[in-house]
Each structure stands twice: as C-alpha cells, then as structure tokens.
C-alpha cells in the first residue's frame with residue numbers, strides 16, 4: 085500500500101507526517117517504531133498521523149520513536165499549519181489546539197498547563213512546584229503536564245552526555261507511572277532560559293516544544309521568569325508566553341524538508 089509522507093521539523097526535532105484522511109493507515113507501535121528507525125526506516129523523533137476529526141479540522145496522532153502513542157507534541161503542532169497550508173484547529177489526545185501560520189512557522193495556543201500530582205501523573209501525592217525528590221546532584225524539580233508529562237530541573241549548564249545519562253534514569257523512574265520528559269533548564273535572565281530535553285520515548289532531541297512550555301511555566305510559577313520567555317534549545321529558540329490562569333502561547337519555526345513515498349506494507 086504505497087503512500088506519501090512529508091519530512092518536517094521544528095528546530096531539528098524531526099517528524100514523518102502522513103496524511104491518512106483519505107486513505108486510513110492502521111498504526112501500531114511496531115509500525116511507528118519501524119518508520120522512525122533512522123537506519124532501517126525513514127527516521128524521525130516522532131511519527132505524526134493526520135486523520136479525520138468530528139471535533140476539529142483534523143485529528144493529530146503522535147507516536148514517539150519507541151512506538152509509544154502520546155498526547156502532545158509542540159514542535160509537530162507548529163508544522164501542521166504549514167503541512168496543510170492554512171490555520172487549523174487540531175484534535176489531539178490532550179484536547180483541541182489552535183495553530184496559526186506565522187512568518188517562518190506558527191503560533192500555537194497549547195492550552196492550560198496542569199499541576200495536580202495525579203494530572204502529571206505521579207505515583208503518589210506531593211507538591212509539584214518543588215518536588216521533595218532528587219536524583220544524584222539534581223533535586224527539587226517542578227512537574228508540569230502540557231498534555232504530556234514533564235519534570236523540570238533548574239540548575240547550571242549540563243553536558244549532553246550527562247543529560248542523556250540522567251534523562252534515561254529519570255524518564256523511567258517509578259514515581260512517573262506514564263514515564264516523563266526530562267527538562268534541564270538554566271535561567272539566563274527572567275526572560276531567557278537555556279534548555280536541554282531528554283524526551284520520553286525519543287531520547288535527547290534538538291528541541292522539545294512541550295518541554296519549552298513546561299519549563300517556562302515552571303520558571304514563572306517559581307518567580308524565576310516572567311512571560312514572554314525566550315527558550316533557547318540546541319536547535320534554536322522558541323517564544324513562550326503564559327500568565328497564571330491562562331493558556332500557553334508558543335511561537336516558533338516550522339520547516340518542510342522534502343516529500344517522499346513509501347510502501348507502508350514494508351513497515
């Protein structure tokens with residue numbers, strides 16, 4: 085069954101985007117993992133499936149490189165208006181998102197963050213603004229749900245190999261029953277944060293949109309920053325604006341690289 089796909093990215097966080105509205109494409113963890121494989125497949129951090137929706141213009145399904153289907157992907161959400169050539173209301177597992185075309189990318193209303201321990205989720209009740217937990221030299225992080233789960237550590241600069249070692253350990257800690265995206269944030273000023281993200285199901289990526297949202301929200305809640313905040317990731321900058329009680333506005337680039345064709349029966 086031959087089908088077309090688009091290779092896209094948001095600051096180097098890369099995607100295979102498949103429009104399955106006319107021709108449904110049955111998706112499994114195994115097929116998603118095979119498509120995402122950078123040696124035996126097409127290669128991406130996340131596979132994005134566009135399907136029909138009764139509640140919005142389209143439905144977006146998100147699969148990590150490890151095949152896990154998840155609720156939200158900020159960088160991919162910015163790619164959908166470019167992919168469709170129009171502003172778009174998108175149904176996701178985390179709710180409806182408004183994505184508008186902007187110069188070089190998109191502006192996305194990422195909805196409201198959640199902070200209750202059982203909305204992150206965590207394995208048991210605790211303060212999520214300053215969690216009473218630690219791993220090696222990292223302690224007292226914040227936890228935020230942006231549709232997907234994030235833990236945010238504030239500290240100094242961290243090397244990528246250290247972020248990978250600690251990220252892999254923390255991602256699968258039993259305190260996070262659905263695993264977690266691990267954010268290593270360095271506050272440069274009240275309006276500028278440097279961020280490295282170990283992503284659940286994908287590992288270190290060049291950027292993480294929901295990670296940038298979670299980190300800016302946690303920094304604002306802790307009085308370390310004030311919106312709008314520039315979040316500098318290895319792949320580039322995102323602009324995140326949020327005030328307590330409101331929804332998160334994320335602005336940043338989206339890039340279409342090439343289109344291709346594949347026989348999906350081979351995956």
Ligand SMILES: N[C@H](CCC[C@H](N)C(=O)O)C(=O)O
Nearest residue numbers: 157158159232283284293294
């Ligand atoms: N790894 C994430 C999904 C992709 C998020 C990221 N690529 C973004 O831009 O938000 C998770 O398992 O929740």
